[in-house]
Amino acid sequence: MAKKAQKVYTVGQINTLVKVALEAGLPSRFSVVGQISDYKRHFSGHCYFSLKDPSGILPGVMWKGKASKLKFEPENGLEVVATGHIEVYTQGGKYQFYADRLQLAGVGDLQLAYEQMVKRLEAEGLFKDEHKQPLPAYPMRIGIVTSATGAAVKDIATSVYDRWPCVKMLLCPATVQGDGAAATIATAIKSINKRNDELKLDVIIVGRGGGSLEDLWAFNEEAVARAIYNSKIPIISAVGHEVDVTIADLVADARASTPTKAGVIAVPDMEEVLERINSMQKHLQRHARNRLEVCKGQLERVLASAVFRNPMWVLNGPMQRLDETTGQLNDVLRRLLETARRRIDAAWEKLLQVEPHRLMGQRAVELGRLESGAAAAIKSVFAKKQLQITALENRLSGLNPKSVLNRGYSITVNKGSGKVVLAVSDVEIGDVLVTELADKQRIESEIKKI
Numbered sequence: 084m085a086k087k088a089q090k091v092y093t094v095g096q097i098n099t100l101v102k103v104a105l106e107a108g109l110p111s112r113f114s115v116v117g118q119i120s121d122y123k124r125h126f127s128g129h130c131y132f133s134l135k136d137p138s139g140i141l142p143g144v145m146w147k148g149k150a151s152k153l154k155f156e157p158e159n160g161l162e163v164v165a166t167g168h169i170e171v172y173t174q175g176g177k178y179q180f181y182a183d184r185l186q187l188a189g190v191g192d193l194q195l196a197y198e199q200m201v202k203r204l205e206a207e208g209l210f211k212d213e214h215k216q217p218l219p220a221y222p223m224r225i226g227i228v229t230s231a232t233g234a235a236v237k238d239i240a241t242s243v244y245d246r247w248p249c250v251k252m253l254l255c256p257a258t259v260q261g262d263g264a265a266a267t268i269a270t271a272i273k274s275i276n277k278r279n280d281e282l283k284l285d286v287i288i289v290g291r292g293g294g295s296l297e298d299l300w301a302f303n304e305e306a307v308a309r310a311i312y313n314s315k316i317p318i319i320s321a322v323g324h325e326v327d328v329t330i331a332d333l334v335a336d337a338r339a340s341t342p343t344k345a346g347v348i349a350v351p352d353m354e355e356v357l358e359r360i361n362s363m364q365k366h367l368q369r370h371a372r373n374r375l376e377v378c379k380g381q382l383e384r385v386l387a388s389a390v391f392r393n394p395m396w397v398l399n400g401p402m403q404r405l406d407e408t409t410g411q412l413n414d415v416l417r418r419l420l421e422t423a424r425r426r427i428d429a430a431w432e433k434l435l436q437v438e439p440h441r442l443m444g445q446r447a448v449e450l451g452r453l454e455s456g457a458a459a460a461i462k463s464v465f466a467k468k469q470l471q472i473t474a475l476e477n478r479l480s481g482l483n484p485k486s487v488l489n490r491g492y493s494i495t496v497n498k499g500s501g502k503v504v505l506a507v508s509d510v511e512i513g514d515v516l517v518t519e520l521a522d523k524q525r526i527e528s529e530i531k532k533i
Contacts, residue, residue, distance in 0.1 A: 102171035114166040122159050143180040155196035193296045197303055209312050215336045216317040222285035224251050228271045231256040235292045235342040242346025247353055259291040265304030272310040288345045290321030299323050302331040311335050321345035494519045507533055
């Protein structure tokens with residue numbers, strides 16, 4: 084009998100057989116411990132990595148939906164416990180561990196996530212003191228972001244009103260625990276800032292009562308940290324108990340160890356303020372009394388002075404000096420006037436000796452003689468220049484080549500070349516000649532024969 088023909092499989096069929104065999108022989112879900120290596124988060128959000136230990140390597144995948152719920156960011160070298168199942172990736176011909184949960188082996192997930200977040204935000208400068216705003220000394224309107232039903236809001240309100248009963252408070256309710264809590268806290272802070280032209284809040288208290296790290300986790304989320312950092316209104320963070328330090332505490336402008344202490348930080352003590360006011364009032368009164376006594380003494384000294392006893396005494400001296408000065412000025416003016424009068428009289432005597440009317444007659448005769456001489460000289464110069472101009476005109480007229488036209492001569496020009504015809508060689512049969520006569524008369528002719 085002929086041998087039975089051996090079945091031939093395709094690559095895909097073999098991979099499918101292996102897939103079925105593995106899935107049939109392995110639990111549908113189990114956990115495996117190992118160290119993360121070759122970790123990569125794809126831009127799609129999916130995570131690819133390997134789990135390794137001294138005995139081998141197991142390729143792993145975590146899809147975006149599961150990876151987005153991780154509290155920490157996986158890193159190479161972390162020891163983790165991964166929970167999921169094994170499948171064969173038939174297109175690649177390999178089996179992979181599909182993780183739907185990752186837990187740290189040893190240190191907790193939340194603790195690592197907290198440390199990673201602190202390290203990253205600190206590197207960005209969100210915790211620096213230079214970004215923190217000072218709290219107002221006497222706030223009159225305070226916003227509170229916390230749960231409406233929790234004990235924190237009562238603790239804050241009691242603490243504030245006990246110390247500063249004139250303040251007004253606005254509660255902006257927010258979920259402070261569980262999924263979505265961070266988003267509601269961040270939204271509340273942003274909303275208050277957008278509406279503060281209307282609300283006119285001086286400070287915001289954000290917080291809640293104590294709890295586990297997981298209970299307080301909303302205040303460690305990046306969304307809350309950035310909302311606090313970007314707030315234009317100073318924020319006091321009051322989360323948990325004395326030992327609890329959240330990222331919100333590190334970013335906030337001030338930190339209160341408990342919600343009750345937040346009220347102590349936010350507002351002054353009314354009794355202390357009144358005591359300071361009373362102290363200042365007494366100080367001002369003492370200062371005013373002392374100043375009044377000093378002014379009273381000065382006034383008494385002024386009233387006791389000679390000026391107030393005999394006011395005219397102050398004017399007697401100046402009036403006498405004024406009289407003396409006036410007399411001196413009169414004497415000086417009188418002497419100046421007498422000197423000026425003597426100089427004028429002397430000048431008048433000299434003027435009479437000169438006989439000005441006779442001097443003016445002589446100057447008039449001399450001026451007439453000079454005018455006659457100047458007129459004769461001008462006429463002589465004009466006559467000479469006229470003769471010179473006439474001679475030049477005659478010479479210029481003689482040099483004018485067209486002046487001979489008036490004596491019966493003419494000038495012939497070759498119209499084509501524009502040259503004066505001086506010889507037969509200057510023209511050709513067919514050329515047009517222009518003959519200019521006297522009075523700018525012209526005749527055009529054509530050469531028929533040379």
